[in-house]
Amino acid sequence: MEFIFFPDPQSYDPQRGEFKDQTGDVGKEIKDLSKHHRDLYLRVKTFLEVLLKVSDLTPFLRIEQIYKFPKEYEDLYEMRIPKQARGGVFRIYFCMSLRKLNTLILLCAELKHKTKPMKLETAMQKMKQYKELVKQGVMS
Numbered sequence: 032m033e034f035i036f037f038p039d040p041q042s043y044d045p046q047r048g049e050f051k052d053q054t055g056d057v058g059k060e061i062k063d064l065s066k067h068h069r070d071l072y073l074r075v076k077t078f079l080e081v082l083l084k085v086s087d088l089t090p091f092l093r094i095e096q097i098y099k100f101p102k103e104y105e106d107l108y109e110m111r112i113p114k115q116a117r118g119g120v121f122r123i124y125f126c127m128s129l130r131k132l133n134t135l136i137l138l139c140a141e142l143k144h145k146t147k148p149m150k151l152e153t154a155m156q157k158m159k160q161y162k163e164l165v166k167q168g169v170m171s
Contacts (some may be wrong), residue, residue, distance in 0.1 A: 032082050033134040037161055038170075056150075056157075057123055060140035064121060068142070071112075075121050078112045086133050100151075107158055108135075109148070119144045124154035129165045136161055 036055040064072040078096075082088075088108075091097040096114050100107045110123040120143050128134035138157040141150045164170040 032085055032088075033131065034079070034083070034137055035128065035131075035134060035170075036137050037139075037157055038164075055137070056139035056153075057137040060121075060142070064142065068119075071119070071121055071142075075112045075123075078110070082110075082135075104151070104155060105158065107151075107154055109154075122148060122150075124148075124150060124157075126158045126161065129162065130170075 036058050038055055061072070061075060064075060082091075088097055091110075092099060094114070096111060098109045098111065100109065106126045108125050108127075110125065112121045112123070114120070121140065122143050123140045124138045125135045126138065128136055136158075138154045138161070139150050141148070143149070161170065
C-alpha cells in the first residue's frame with residue numbers, strides 16, 4: 032500500500048521511513064501522539080509500516096483492525112490501533128484512491144477513549160473534498 036496524507040500528496044518520506052510533521056490532520060495527530068503517548072505512537076508507526084508492505088486489506092478487515100463503514104458512509108474506512116485498549120485507540124479514517132491502485136488517502140485521525148467516533152463527519156467532508164479534487168484533476 033501507499034499513503035497520501037490528505038491534502039498533501041508528498042507526506043511520506045520512504046528514504047527516511049518517516050512521516051513529515053504536521054502534514055494534514057493525520058500527520059498532525061501522529062506528531063501529537065509522538066509527544067504525549069510514545070508507546071501508542073510506536074504501535075501506530077509499526078502498523079503503518081506493516082500496511083506499506085501489503086497489497087490487500089482483507090486480513091485486517093477480517094480481524095477488524097480495519098473497519099469499512101456501512102453504505103451511508105460511502106467508501107470510508109477506519110484503522111483502529113490497537114483494535115481495543117483501555118488507554119484509548121488511535122483511529123485513522125481513510126478512503127481508497129480513485130486513481131492509484133493500492134493507495135490509501137488518509138483523511139483524519141483521532142485518539143479515542145470512547146466508542147463513538149468524534150471525527151466521522153470530518154472524515155466524510157474530507158472524503159467528499161478529495162473526490163471533488165479528483166474530478167477537477169487536481170489530485171490523483
